Amino acid sequence: MVERARRDTRIGPALDRSLIDRARNGDLDAFDIIVRARMEAVYRLTSAILGDEADARDAAQETFVAAWRQLPRLREPDRFDAWLQRVAVNASRMTLRARGRRRIREIPASSVAAIADASAPEPSADRDARRLDAALGRLPIEQRAILVLHHLEGRPLAELAAILDVPVGTAKSRLFAARRALATLLGRDDER
Amino acid sequence: MSARPPLIGDDGWDDGWDGERLAAAFRVRSDAALRPVPSDLVEETLARVRRLEPRRPWFARRGLVGVTTAAAVLVAVLVFGVSTLGPSIGPAGSPSASIGMASQPTGPGPSGSAPAPGLGVAALPLLDVAGAVAVRDGGIDGREIRVQGFFAGIPVIYCALMLGPLNPTRIDCAPATITQNRVPLPISGSTARDPGATFRASFASVGVPGITAPSIPPATIPPATIPPGRLADTVVMLTLVGHFDDRRADLCPAQQVARCRDTFMVDRIDAVGPTALGTQTYDASRNVSGGTTNLRPRLTPEAVDALLRPINPVFTILSRRLQTANLLTAIEPAWPTEAPPWANNVPADQRIAWLVTAMSGPDASGPATIRTFVIDDGTSTILEIDRTGISVVWVSPQPAVSNEPALLPPGVVVACGELTATDCGPAADAAGVAVLDQPGAVTLIELGSGVYCPTAGLLFADTSCPAGALSPVPGGVAVGHALVSFGDSPEQAYLNLWRSDGVIHGVFIARAVAPSAQP
Numbered sequence: 262m263v264e265r266a267r268r269d270t271r272i273g274p275a276l277d278r279s280l281i282d283r284a285r286n287g288d289l290d291a292f293d294i295i296v297r298a299r300m301e302a303v304y305r306l307t308s309a310i311l312g313d314e315a316d317a318r319d320a321a322q323e324t325f326v327a328a329w330r331q332l333p334r335l336r337e338p339d340r341f342d343a344w345l346q347r348v349a350v351n352a353s354r355m356t357l358r359a360r361g362r363r364r365i366r367e368i369p370a371s372s373v374a375a376i377a378d379a380s381a382p383e384p385s386a387d388r389d390a391r392r393l394d395a396a397l398g399r400l401p402i403e404q405r406a407i408l409v410l411h412h413l414e415g416r417p418l419a420e421l422a423a424i425l426d427v428p429v430g431t432a433k434s435r436l437f438a439a440r441r442a443l444a445t446l447l448g449r450d451d452e453r
Numbered sequence: 454m455s456a457r458p459p460l461i462g463d464d465g466w467d468d469g470w471d472g473e474r475l476a477a478a479f480r481v482r483s484d485a486a487l488r489p490v491p492s493d494l495v496e497e498t499l500a501r502v503r504r505l506e507p508r509r510p511w512f513a514r515r516g517l518v519g520v521t522t523a524a525a526v527l528v529a530v531l532v533f534g535v536s537t538l539g540p541s542i543g544p545a546g547s548p549s550a551s552i553g554m555a556s557q558p559t560g561p562g563p564s565g566s567a568p569a570p571g572l573g574v575a576a577l578p579l580l581d582v583a584g585a586v587a588v589r590d591g592g593i594d595g596r597e598i599r600v601q602g603f604f605a606g607i608p609v610i611y612c613a614l615m616l617g618p619l620n621p622t623r624i625d626c627a628p629a630t631i632t633q634n635r636v637p638l639p640i641s642g643s644t645a646r647d648p649g650a651t652f653r654a655s656f657a658s659v660g661v662p663g664i665t666a667p668s669i670p671p672a673t674i675p676p677a678t679i680p681p682g683r684l685a686d687t688v689v690m691l692t693l694v695g696h697f698d699d700r701r702a703d704l705c706p707a708q709q710v711a712r713c714r715d716t717f718m719v720d721r722i723d724a725v726g727p728t729a730l731g732t733q734t735y736d737a738s739r740n741v742s743g744g745t746t747n748l749r750p751r752l753t754p755e756a757v758d759a760l761l762r763p764i765n766p767v768f769t770i771l772s773r774r775l776q777t778a779n780l781l782t783a784i785e786p787a788w789p790t791e792a793p794p795w796a797n798n799v800p801a802d803q804r805i806a807w808l809v810t811a812m813s814g815p816d817a818s819g820p821a822t823i824r825t826f827v828i829d830d831g832t833s834t835i836l837e838i839d840r841t842g843i844s845v846v847w848v849s850p851q852p853a854v855s856n857e858p859a860l861l862p863p864g865v866v867v868a869c870g871e872l873t874a875t876d877c878g879p880a881a882d883a884a885g886v887a888v889l890d891q892p893g894a895v896t897l898i899e900l901g902s903g904v905y906c907p908t909a910g911l912l913f914a915d916t917s918c919p920a921g922a923l924s925p926v927p928g929g930v931a932v933g934h935a936l937v938s939f940g941d942s943p944e945q946a947y948l949n950l951w952r953s954d955g956v957i958h959g960v961f962i963a964r965a966v967a968p969s970a971q972p
Contacts, residue, residue, distance in 0.1 A: 289503060296502075297495055304490045312482065318491060322498045329502045330593040351819055389474060390481035395943040395966075397482075403817075413479040427817065447470055 281338045296325050303349050309409040310353040312394055323352040343423040354402040396446035404439035411436055573769035574694055574723055576815055586652055595698040597812055597821035604691045619783045621657035622702045622713035654717040657784050659772050660735040692724035700840045704786040720810045721771040737776040750805050750830045757807050774808040805830035870901035872933055879957045880950050884935035887959030888946045893939030902933045904949045905962055932957055
């Protein structure tokens, strides 16, 4: 079995339970601390899912706005981080939906030049990343998110299940489906 | 092409992309996309949170009925005594099911289209009124819910002194307390006059049952269910689908936003008593014209639903509202009164528009949410309205008028942008023809009024291209641009559009992957 190269899966020091309880009860100062403690992790996740800085920024902001609104309904404060990442995935989905309605885009000419110069050799890692980016862009956001969480953030199945709020078996099958869809797209790319 | 085979072991795939390679690619991709957290992001986020309304404590306002300002809409109150009312509540002839038992309505109405069991509306859990109030008071939550409660009193109020734009969430029109007094309680006992949990509902999207019955088929309420003219004396149990915290609440006057958010926007009357209804069409023009209608829509309700299917094949159409376009401002406060998005010469009061509420979910990804579309009956132009405003989506092909594209294959989505309905179809056709030699199937054509200007260092949408930078079609004039997406490629085709001898041509400029947005 290939050992997966993993990133640090910690998203920051564990938050004090009382802090979360205070935020649940409407304490903005407590929520302020939470935002500062978790913004980097959330921004990293939305960036990885969306692959676009501006979209990641919007999604990260929406994550905390939604979290503030929904905190009173958080059933298990001890699983706050998993819940927050679920909110971030949902926020990424909404951002992506909004992005789909853009009407006019600007493209730097360097992009066009890059197409013309496509025959130039490209480092394999960069080429892989580009192909991965293209393939991810064609996956539904749910599959994109689960792949990011697993292959970039290094989340094991149990944590995936917690973040997605589904049983481990369901998380496993979703991960498998996402991986299969990605493999199909990457394979299609190979055949070109 | 065959799908790649499944995994080998836990982590290996025979597509050459094992876990290590995949993780490495993810890291490169992530590092390329990720810069340090923008320095102002935390403060900007916190500023947004602080601007939000303070959260409301759970059940803090149970049973609250306010009396405040002027507004204009239809007011109704759903009442239900959670713990005091027995299963036989209701006058003779009225439904007698118990809320606590959450009885399911039976069968669709005479000509409605009911969702399949377990799907669509049926997938929403059935709440009682107390449960809905809990959702309302649990914080900002616009999820779609299904709720069953008793409908009593029909204070149809029009406020002559209403200030500001119409807003369907503003139902505080004086005297709101009339709703308490109009609750007929046919049982005796010390709690008989306690309506229990209540919330206010706006029927602006679907019409108040028994009063604003639609005239466009199918009929909304089975005649035998509610005796004509007797609704005011009747307590009727309704099953409603709708939501609190409607997006339009944000457009209420600042001091009323919180109250507007508490309004339950009814998106569908799912059942009257035990009788389930299908997806209904509410003729809002009939309501304001004294019960008559002159609307002769070109589209059928089924055709309207079909127009939305390419956007999301699993949409559940909750309801349709039909009106002349000038009446859209009554339900959509953001609707422009002077320059409708489908600019052309047909006056708004002669143009028929469908307002369609469609639901996605609930599914594993989250609770059910709705999307709102306005469809111009004459051109099939589709617009979507959400919190961010109005955007144009036009789905092809739905042959109706000659201005619609005829050359594009089914399923291609066309966004008309700023182009007129007259130019949109031919422009989309021209773009489709211009990319025929491009690999991949076209999925989306986004049109706009500017032309792409290929100057050194930048391709951009603008109408002020430097002289000589473009090679126009001889004798032609610029119409705009097209951005074409392909289903199996991240690349997009960039085209300019020109009109020559009355015919629109597409001129291919480049095919490129859209870069990340610049900060």
